Amino acid sequence: MSRLEDLIQTLCPDGVEYKKLGQVCEFIKGKGLSKGAKGQGDIPIILYGELYTTYGNYITEVISHTSDDRINSSPTIYKRDLLLPISSTSKEAQIGKASVYLADNPAYLGGDAILLRHQQNPGYLMYLLNGNWFEKNKMKCVFGTTINHLHPSKLSNIYIPVPPLSVQEEIVRVLDTFSGVVAELEQKLNAEQA
Secondary structure (H helix, E strand, O other): OOOHHHHHHHHOOOOOOOEHHHHEEEEOOOOOOOHHHOOOOOOOEEEEHHOOOOOOOOEEOEEEEEEHHHHHOOOOOOOOOOOOOEEEEEOOOOOOEEEEEEEOOOEEEEEEEEEEOOOOHHHHHHHHOOOOHHHHHHOOOOOOOOOOEHHHHOOOOOOEEEEHHHHHHHHHHHHHHHHHHHHHHHHHHHHHHH
């Protein structure tokens, strides 16, 4: 069992409601933007590859920008949205790795990614979607040989536990604290080894 599942069982001893991810989140597909659009202006954009290489669990600052005429039909990313890359050329990349958008200003999402809009605690959904249990189910929605693709409509049919918001907030508090302690220990170990 994972830490998340343990926390859900501890905080919801009478059980928890399960819903399809598509019932909990609106799925919006990224469009239009590619690497060639970067550096062309001051409009913040997020490209699918950056979700693998640049951003972690929480996005508080956007590094890429483009001009207003390049965003066209790209969807707007708002605070609390979850962003997931849905294409990968490598089996090692964690396809569908969720990041929570926490920057104050909206941005725009390029192709080969989806954003999930919801009314849940975004940190809870991020930990859930990045956890081992969901990973096993998510990989059943991946297809392709040279390039792997995550099928959003299949992903939307996966049932997830949806505890009350107060429980979600407590889970995020515990897991954020735990992640912070682990990161601090890793820094200390790396410093000692250097």
